[in-house]
Amino acid sequence: MDFAPGVWWYALPPLLLVFPAFVVSPTLSLLFLAAAGATLFFFRDPERTPPFSGIVSPADGTISEIRTEGDRIRVCIFMNVHDVHVVRSPDDAVVESIEHESGGYRPAFSKDSDRNEKVHVRFSDSEVTLIAGVFARRITPYVEAGDELERGERLGHIAFGSRVDALLPPEIDHADLQVEHGEKVTAGETAIADDGTTGDMEWGSQ
Structure with a gap:
């Protein structure tokens, strides 16, 4: 899956907090992981095939x-x-x-x-x-x-x-x-x- 430029500006911060947060709370760690995953999903950039005309x-x-x-x-x-x-x-x-x-x-x-x-x-x-x-x-x-x-x-x-x-x-x-x-x-x-x-x-x- 390709992603739009700039995705890591948004996805990297919560991703980096996943393991430190686990020390405090596994639930908090999962929330940061979910936030990173949601950001990657939002920035997805699938291929598209245009029609013949129009x-x-x-x-x-x-x-x-x-x-x-x-x-x-x-x-x-x-x-x-x-x-x-x-x-x-x-x-x-x-x-x-x-x-x-x-x-x-x-x-x-x-x-x-x-x-x-x-x-x-x-x-x-x-x-x-x-x-x-x-x-x-x-x-x-x-x-x-x-x-x-x-x-x-x-x-x-x-x-x-x-x-x-x-x-x-x-x-x-x-x-x-x-x-x-x-x-x-x-x-x-x-x-x-x-x-x-x-x-x-x-x-x-x-």
């Missing part, structure tokens, strides 16, 4: 909202604590900019989370926004301006619960959507919209 979900989770903003559609994905928190590119694209926006740490499933801390990964005609939640206090982009990404390729990670938004290209309308509110999606694999193209082959595991 715009794929950038995150694991549940569609919490689909809304129209001007001539664009925004798809919001709530990531629960048990979801994989590695974020992926919805389509083949070149990163135009990475922008950090300061904000609060409200629950990621609430509408107030629009004012949370976030990182915008912008492409020429679309955008992925990584949004912090109550426990998500670290957003780590893996990419920078100028990077060329393939559909489903990793672009960042959010530590401990959050939300990810996909602002779709302007030519995508509601008839092109392939998901609805409340639907479970998988990053890099679930098609959230039809982009009108057909693929000749799969990209393979990313």
